[in-house]
Amino acid sequence: MKVGVSNPFVITGYISPDYFCDRKNESDRLMKAVSSGRNMTLISLRRMGKTGLLKHFKHQLENKNKTFSVIYADLLPTMTGNDLLTTMSNALIGVRKNEKNFLEKILASLSALRPSLTVDPFTGQPSLELKPGSSAVLQTGLDQIFDLIKGINRNLVFIFDEFQQIRNYPEKNIEQILRTIIQAYPSIHFIFSGSSRHMLENMFMSAGKPFYRSTELMYLERIDPADYRKFILDKFAKAGTIIDDDAISLIFDWTRLHTWYVQYVCNKIFELGGKKVTSLVVNKVFLQILTESEPEYINYRNLLTMQQFKLLKALASERGVDKPTSGKFINKYDLTSPSSVKTSIKSLLEKEMITYENEILQVYDVFFSRWLEYHYSI
Numbered sequence: 001m002k003v004g005v006s007n008p009f010v011i012t013g014y015i016s017p018d019y020f021c022d023r024k025n026e027s028d029r030l031m032k033a034v035s036s037g038r039n040m041t042l043i044s045l046r047r048m049g050k051t052g053l054l055k056h057f058k059h060q061l062e063n064k065n066k067t068f069s070v071i072y073a074d075l076l077p078t079m080t081g082n083d084l085l086t087t088m089s090n091a092l093i094g095v096r097k098n099e100k101n102f103l104e105k106i107l108a109s110l111s112a113l114r115p116s117l118t119v120d121p122f123t124g125q126p127s128l129e130l131k132p133g134s135s136a137v138l139q140t141g142l143d144q145i146f147d148l149i150k151g152i153n154r155n156l157v158f159i160f161d162e163f164q165q166i167r168n169y170p171e172k173n174i175e176q177i178l179r180t181i182i183q184a185y186p187s188i189h190f191i192f193s194g195s196s197r198h199m200l201e202n203m204f205m206s207a208g209k210p211f212y213r214s215t216e217l218m219y220l221e222r223i224d225p226a227d228y229r230k231f232i233l234d235k236f237a238k239a240g241t242i243i244d245d246d247a248i249s250l251i252f253d254w255t256r257l258h259t260w261y262v263q264y265v266c267n268k269i270f271e272l273g274g275k276k277v278t279s280l281v282v283n284k285v286f287l288q289i290l291t292e293s294e295p296e297y298i299n300y301r302n303l304l305t306m307q308q309f310k311l312l313k314a315l316a317s318e319r320g321v322d323k324p325t326s327g328k329f330i331n332k333y334d335l336t337s338p339s340s341v342k343t344s345i346k347s348l349l350e351k352e353m354i355t356y357e358n359e360i361l362q363v364y365d366v367f368f369s370r371w372l373e374y375h376y377s378i
Helices: 024-035 050-064 081-096 102-109 135-150 163-168 174-183 197-205 225-238 245-254 259-272 279-303 306-318 327-333 338-350 366-376
Strands: 040-043 068-074 116-119 126-129 155-161 188-194 216-219 354-357 360-363
Touching: 024 040, 024 050, 024 188, 024 216, 040 050, 040 197, 050 068, 050 155, 050 188, 068 081, 081 102, 081 126, 081 135, 102 126, 102 135, 135 155, 135 174, 135 188, 163 174, 163 188, 163 197, 188 197, 197 216, 225 245, 225 259, 245 259, 245 279, 259 279, 279 366, 306 327, 306 338, 306 354, 306 360, 306 366, 338 354, 360 366
Parallel strands: 040 188, 040 216, 068 155, 155 188
Antiparallel strands: 116 126, 354 360
């Protein structure tokens, strides 16, 4: 790798449009929805680039239209309504931190939530922790936060990432509380996103649910291979490296064209330097990735039941199946019985170790699937 050339294949966070591949159609669709006052729900598999797209959209919108502010809140780490309030308030602080006396204002406004102010040890930024104590106070707290958000004198978009997480909160009426409050703030545009298709479709498409048909649904698919190929060729070329078309095709096949895994493989290849990347180089990187991840995957084997692990091996060997309870599949991999397979499927789906995509059941983690295939394929 040339001195001074940073690795252009980003695997964490969002840097700038220069490091972001494609998604023009998806970005345009989000822009049009916001401009027309429509709320959106973005659904994708994990690590398909959903969060990167949302942060790219935030960057594009705020830079193209100075009248807009985007507030982004990641709900994945949250476990309770208290956590939700804390995450939202800190997202708000991030947007309004430069306003004079804003911290004092937010502490006064949220006094019923017993706020405590700390400093994040990693970023040095002020951080709030809130403790509402009851559902009634939780609802009041959410209303107060949205009122503070509304006080921003700009057009507003609020993004809830990994929104399905609220389904796991102990407060069972949280959907109703949120929906009631959101309806009271029609001037704020909302984008909900998440990686659990089943849960989000249930929340937004099931009659009787608080958020039923309140948003437009958008499914994030794989990046067009032609666009991704051009992006990869360009990034390597700028570093003085040629990468074979066959090598790129091999990467796309091995990673299922799944954004994060493509980025990770290219990141590792770019790190090697060299003038030319061939299929031989790519295969060496594949083996390196599997070897580095092996302790984690062996631990999976130790934590799962024998039947669950056998099912994972079978799915990886077949590269996904559409009829996992068929006699042919069960007999080939000695999976005992249809009822045993169904039990394992239910448990592994809950653990998010397998997933359905286009009616095909497969191992969710692409690298884990390749490790299983490498070691156990019949």
